[in-house]
Structures are given as structure tokens and as C-alpha cells.
Amino acid sequence: MSMGKKIPATIVTGFLGAGKTTLIRNLLVNAGGKRIALIVNEFGDMGFDGSLVNGCADPGCAAEEVVELTNGCICCTVADDFLPTMEMLLERDNPPEHIVIETSGLALPQPLVRAFSWPTVKTKVTVDGVVTVLDAAALAEGRIALDEAALEAQRAADDALDHESPIEELFHDQLRCGDLIVLNKADLVSADALSAVEERIRKDVREAVHIVACEKGSLPISVLLGREASAEDDMAHRHEHHHHHHDRDDDHDHDHDHDHHDHHHHDDFESHVLSVPAFASLQDLEDKVLAAMRQRGVLRIKGAAQIQGKAAPAMVQAVGPRVEAWFAAGTQASGRLVVIGLKGLDLRAVSETLGLAAQAAE
Numbered sequence: 001m002s003m004g005k006k007i008p009a010t011i012v013t014g015f016l017g018a019g020k021t022t023l024i025r026n027l028l029v030n031a032g033g034k035r036i037a038l039i040v041n042e043f044g045d046m047g048f049d050g051s052l053v054n055g056c057a058d059p060g061c062a063a064e065e066v067v068e069l070t071n072g073c074i075c076c077t078v079a080d081d082f083l084p085t086m087e088m089l090l091e092r093d094n095p096p097e098h099i100v101i102e103t104s105g106l107a108l109p110q111p112l113v114r115a116f117s118w119p120t121v122k123t124k125v126t127v128d129g130v131v132t133v134l135d136a137a138a139l140a141e142g143r144i145a146l147d148e149a150a151l152e153a154q155r156a157a158d159d160a161l162d163h164e165s166p167i168e169e170l171f172h173d174q175l176r177c178g179d180l181i182v183l184n185k186a187d188l189v190s191a192d193a194l195s196a197v198e199e200r201i202r203k204d205v206r207e208a209v210h211i212v213a214c215e216k217g218s219l220p221i222s223v224l225l226g227r228e229a230s231a232e233d234d235m236a237h238r239h240e241h242h243h244h245h246h247d248r249d250d251d252h253d254h255d256h257d258h259d260h261h262d263h264h265h266h267d268d269f270e271s272h273v274l275s276v277p278a279f280a281s282l283q284d285l286e287d288k289v290l291a292a293m294r295q296r297g298v299l300r301i302k303g304a305a306q307i308q309g310k311a312a313p314a315m316v317q318a319v320g321p322r323v324e325a326w327f328a329a330g331t332q333a334s335g336r337l338v339v340i341g342l343k344g345l346d347l348r349a350v351s352e353t354l355g356l357a358a359q360a361a362e
């Protein structure tokens with residue numbers, strides 16, 4: 001690294017299942033020899049995304065190093081997990097040319113951006129840009145409701161939904177912090193629906209922030225990296241929608257986040273790792289996972305499962321009404337599914353739907 005030149009860091013944020021991991025894999029494969037370090041932060045007990053990227057079979061994959069933060073949400077573990085990881089990367093003889101950080105789909109990006117003001121990091125790294133990945137198909141279906149009336153109707157109709165549902169707040173905060181907004185899954189929506197989604201979110205993004213549409217996170221590296229936003233110096237424009245759990249004057253106070261370990265939005269979510277028995281077929285797995293997704297409070301299911309009579313485990317990914325399952329030859333069998341959802345989700349129903357005897361919460 002030449003003296004004085006800070007290493008750019010790109011933060012990839014976005015709601016559960018929006019396509020962050022897919023976008024990052026694409027970026028790493030197309031990195032053109034650039035040395036990129038990847039830091040992943042997974043909500044839940046299972047570092048699934050880390051293993052997905054680690055297991056990237058593509059010879060073009062440029063991930064120099066994948067570091068997984070396992071102690072939970074970045075904003076709660078800035079001091080004991082995130083900062084030491086950054087320092088470790090920076091102290092290497094051959095530091096990375098770019099750092100990519102994937103936040104958990106339930107984390108606010110703002111506290112992470114603020115952590116870049118930490119003295120040992122600030123002089124060496126700058127936030128090149130926050131890339132906010134959105135699920136265009138989910139938005140087109142109004143799944144993350146921006147329409148107040150529809151939202152109220154939905155809440156009124158569903159006792160399980162807390163009046164203070166954190167999802168929309170989280171979503172607005174992720175939009176507000178973005179230097180580039182990616183409308184992913186464009187293949188699943190019509191051009192008209194895509195324009196309508198863009199129109200709806202435009203008012204929530206900062207001025208001059210680009211909104212781009214793509215499929216499978218496939219964007220040129222020149223669009224994703226090198227935005228030179230210096231986001232850490234621009235917190236005033238990235239205010240959290242609901243910052244009420246914090247003091248108001250903490251924008252320049254980097255101690256703040258590492259002192260606060262509670263009252264973040266992700267407290268309103270929970271995740272469980274379930275050990276599942278072998279499924280009869282890929283279809284059986286898909287059907288059961290889809291049924292589990294329909295249970296109260298469930299937002300995302302992913303993992304690997306055994307299929308009777310097959311050596312290769314099946315990977316499964318579920319977001320909203322879409323479930324994908326496929327055989328992953330050469331991977332270790334695991335038979336574990338991560339279920340993520342709103343606090344108070346019906347784990348018993350989920351377990352039963354997946355063919356398990358009701359399992360204790362982890």
C-alpha cells in the first residue's frame with residue numbers, strides 16, 4: 001500500500017435474501033486479480049454465507065481471505081470482533097487492495113459505517129461505498145410494505161405482527177445509507193413493475209444516489225467498487241430512520257456503538273438452527289420448506305439437507321414464496337437448516353412442518 005492511500009472498503013447491505021451473497025460472489029469472480037478480503041457477518045448461529053463463499057468452486061474467485069464474524073451483529077461486536085478483524089487485515093505484509101463487508105440481512109449499516117472512525121482504522125481505510133441490495137420481486141409484491149395503508153391493513157389483519165414492526169425501519173435505514181441501490185432479481189418482475197418499485201423507493205434514497213437493476217447481482221466491478229464516497233465522513237446525511245434507542249449527538253462518537261450492546265433492531269428477530277432428518281426427495285424438501293416459510297413470523301430459511309438415497313447433500317434457499325433446492329456435489333453433508341424470523345416465530349410449527357419432532361429453541 002502506498003503511504004497515505006487508504007484501502008477502500010465496500011459495505012454490502014440489504015434485507016434477508018435480497019441477494020447480497022450472490023452479488024458478492026459475482027464481484028469476486030470478476031475482480032480481475034484485485035486482492036479482495038471479504039468479511040461476512042451472519043445473523044444466527046451458523047456461518048452459512050461464509051461457507052458458501054468459501055466453497056466457491058470458481059477458479060476466478062478472487063477472495064483472498066474470508067473472515068467470518070461469529071459473535072453476532074457487527075454493531076454489537078465492533079470492539080471485540082469487527083475492529084480486531086480489520087486491524088488483523090491491515091497489519092498483514094500484503095494487505096488487501098479492497099475490503100468487502102457483507103452485513104447480516106438484519107443489521108443496520110449506519111453503526112458499521114461509524115466504526116470506520118475508530119482511530120486505528122480511520123487512517124488506513126475508508127468506506128468506498130455502501131451498496132444496498134434489494135429484492136425487486138419482493139418489493140413488487142409489496143412484501144416490504146412502503147405503502148402505509150397497505151401496511152396498516154396488513155398489521156390489522158395479523159395479530160402476530162407487532163405494531164412496532166422493525167422491518168420497515170430497517171429497510172428505510174438501509175436505503176438511507178446506500179451509495180448505490182441495487183434492484184436485484186429483475187428477472188422476476190416486468191419492466192413496468194421495476195419502474196414502479198424504483199419510483200417508490202426514490203424518495204427514501206439520498207439525492208444523486210443511483211438505483212440500478214440487475215439479475216443475480218451481476219453488475220460490473222467498475223459500478224460496484226471505486227465509488228469513493230468516504231461514507232464515514234458523511235454520517236449526517238445517513239441518519240437512521242429511528243435512532244431513538246441512542247443518544248442524538250453520537251454521530252462523531254465512535255465509542256458510542258461499542259458501548260451499546262442492546263436495543264438494536266435485530267433484537268426483534270431471532271434465528272434457529274434445526275438439525276433435520278433426510279427428506280424423501282428434492283421436491284419433498286422444497287415442499288416442506290415452503291410450508292415452513294408460511295408459518296407465522298418466518299422470513300428466511302436456508303441450509304443443507306440430506307436426501308434419502310443420495311450421497312450429495314441438497315442446498316436449500318427460501319425467501320418469501322420462492323424456494324430453490326439443488327444438489328451440491330462435493331460438499332459435506334450437514335442436515336442443518338437456519339430459520340430466521342421475527343421474534344416469537346412459531347418454531348414448533350416450523351419444526352413439525354419440516355418433519356421434526358418439536359425441537360427446543362437454541
Ligand SMILES: Nc1nc2c(ncn2[C@@H]2O[C@H](COP(=O)(O)OP(=O)(O)OP(=O)(O)O)[C@@H](O)[C@H]2O)c(=O)[nH]1
Nearest residue numbers: 016017018019020021022105184185215216217317
Ligand atoms: N431469480 C433470482 N434469484 C436470485 C437473484 N439473486 C439472488 N437470487 C436467489 O435469492 C436467494 C437469496 O440470495 P442470497 O444471495 O443468498 O441473498 P442474501 O442477501 O445473501 O441473503 P441472506 O443470507 O439472508 O443475508 C438465493 O436462492 C439466490 O439464488 C436474482 O437476481 N434472480
